[in-house]
Amino acid sequence: MMQNRTTHSKAVLMTLIACVLIFSVGSASVLAGGRAEEDVAIRRLNMGGGWVTGVYYPLAGAMSRIVHVNMDDLSLTVESSGASVVNSNLIGSGDLDLAIVQNDVASHAFNGRAAFEGSAITNMRGMFSLYPEPVQLVARSGAGIDNPSDLAGKRVALGPLGSGAEVNALKVLEAAGLSEGDLRAAERLEAGEAADFLRDGRIDAAFFTVAIGAAVISDLAVSQDIKVVDITGRYADRLMEMEDFYAPVTIPEGTYTGVAQAETVGVVSIVVAREDLPEQLMYDFISAMFDNIDTIHSAHSAGRMVTLDTALDGMTVPLHPGAERFFAEHGMSR
Structure with a gap:
């Protein structure tokens, strides 16, 4: 009788140990899976594209499509925004990550002139130029x-x-x-x-x-x-x-x-970004744009004027480090 009780107790103990091991392994897998998801987490950015009826919006939409197809770690949402002055202010406040603006407005914004007197947008950095x-x-x-x-x-x-x-x-x-x-x-x-x-x-x-x-x-x-x-x-x-x-x-x-x-x-219209966006991410972004420039060319007739050869024409603000590295690799500088 004593032997039966001992055998039964051992069986219960082994069952409990097995359950603990299963739970531990399962928890470890979940945590590992969570870490893996974090490793490939998508960075979500937004871009000011001006009026829906204008040229900026379809070109920004083309850039969003390029990101969607070619960049697994980035999502780019295009916002219908006011225009160059508004976009510059939203870059300054951090409400926009990227934007399309006129180069004259970008210069005023970065240097605190005209409409930006006393409130310079010093976190604005250039990515590439679009068209006259x-x-x-x-x-x-x-x-x-x-x-x-x-x-x-x-x-x-x-x-x-x-x-x-x-x-x-x-x-x-x-x-x-x-x-x-x-x-x-x-x-x-x-x-x-x-x-x-x-x-x-x-x-x-x-x-x-x-x-x-x-x-x-x-x-x-x-x-x-x-x-x-x-x-x-x-x-x-x-x-x-x-x-x-x-x-x-x-x-x-x-x-x-x-x-x-x-x-x-x-x-000249130009693409600008916030200075604090990661260098590698912006390098990958601009690389994807020029590797898939046909998508921009087909978005609007003005898009056909966007070329690597003219990508620094009229750039009036300092380049983002990611853009600077990209152009240096192509023998170009501002």
């Missing part, structure tokens, strides 16, 4: 606007509040010796709204800092007689004296239906 963006002053035919000085007493859309177009418009007015007070009305309108106001005769002219052939102007030209006003001669000279990133740009005849060739000045 001419300042296009579009006027209704018959409005009597042949140069920037003719804007005096007229109703003018200066671009969306906080946009690069607004910054450029105010600079053009300054180059002409004008201010907002010299206008009959100064409107802050998104590009599509400005086109509608021109079409309806509610304004006489509007500023667009967009790629040559932008749909918003192309569509307007089909339904309304318009002209792209020359910003040349003393106006262009003054602008280039004020800011060294302005450069002459020609908009060829036929770019817009019935619109003659125009001479103006332009800036």
Whole structure:
């Protein structure tokens, strides 16, 4: 009888030991699995892509697709954001990780000038340049606007509040010796709204800092007689004296239906990032962009102007270490 009890006790003890071992092995596996998941954890970033109706948004979307297909450790969400000034401020606050901005606005932001006086965005770093963006002053035919000085007493859309177009418009007015007070009305309108106001005769002219052939102007030209006003001669000279990133740009005849060739000045759109993003991650990001540049080229006609050869043209802020390493490997420097 005693032997039976002893045997039974040993059996119970062995069962308990086995359960403990199974639990321990299982726990270790779960912990190991957790560590493995952490090792391949996806870094989630967001990117400011401007207005949905603009050029920045589809190009940012193309970059997001490249990341999705080619980078297992990164997820990139594109945000519809205000424009260059807004994007710069969101980089500064940490609410955006990457953004597309005009190079003139980036320079102002990094150096604490113009709209950023007293609040420099010193954590902004350059990644690569995209394409030229001419300042296009579009006027209704018959409005009597042949140069920037003719804007005096007229109703003018200066671009969306906080946009690069607004910054450029105010600079053009300054180059002409004008201010907002010299206008009959100064409107802050998104590009599509400005086109509608021109079409309806509610304004006489509007500023667009967009790629040559932008749909918003192309569509307007089909339904309304318009002209792209020359910003040349003393106006262009003054602008280039004020800011060294302005450069002459020609908009060829036929770019817009019935619109003659125009001479103006332009800036460059660039991709920027927060300085504290890991060097290796940003190196991998920019490598993926240029390894899959066809995706950007097919996203919008302006995307075809994005090339490695021009990827540092007009770069006005210091490069992110990841971008700097990438370009150094290609024999390029800012």
